[in-house]
Amino acid sequence: MSLSCLFCRIAKREIPAEFLEETDDFVAFKDTNPQAPQHILIIPREHIGSLSDAADSHAPLLGRGLMLAPKLAKRFGLETGFRVVINSGAQAGQTVFHLHIHVLGGRTFRWPPG
Numbered sequence: 173m174s175l176s177c178l179f180c181r182i183a184k185r186e187i188p189a190e191f192l193e194e195t196d197d198f199v200a201f202k203d204t205n206p207q208a209p210q211h212i213l214i215i216p217r218e219h220i221g222s223l224s225d226a227a228d229s230h231a232p233l234l235g236r237g238l239m240l241a242p243k244l245a246k247r248f249g250l251e252t253g254f255r256v257v258i259n260s261g262a263q264a265g266q267t268v269f270h271l272h273i274h275v276l277g278g279r280t281f282r283w284p285p286g
């Protein structure tokens with residue numbers, strides 16, 4: 173837990189968010205600046221700064237987090253497709269340095285993303 177970390181504080185419910193799911197080790201909530209009609213963030217309760225900071229021992233945890241994506245996608249009617257994104261590092265566009273999984277859906281996406 174990092175005292176000043178925004179997502180740690182959301183996970184501890186010190187800062188409000190629109191929660192969609194809570195498990196023993198993850199919480200999911202709506203992104204406040206959605207890039208698609210549905211834009212969900214899945215974050216571990218444990219503070220991990222980025223995917224690059226994760227250890228091999230985090231693999232089971234990260235697997236559980238990833239598997240929340242199709243469950244939430246199904247709940248929000250995204251059966252026709254959804255995109256999962258993890259930005260790791262500032263150059264990749266990471267702005268909040270607490271590992272998070274973006275789940276985006278409800279529109280058509282292009283590839284490559286640019």
Ligand code: AMP
Pocket residue numbers: 178189202203204205206213258259265266267268269
């Ligand atoms: P990234 O750029 O990959 O680090 O993603 C950070 C995401 O967090 C962005 O999509 C922001 O819109 C989102 N975000 C920032 N602050 C909040 C907040 N207080 N509640 C929900 N989402 C947030």
Ligand code: ZN
Pocket residue numbers: 173174177178179180181218219220269270
């Ligand atoms: Zn944190």
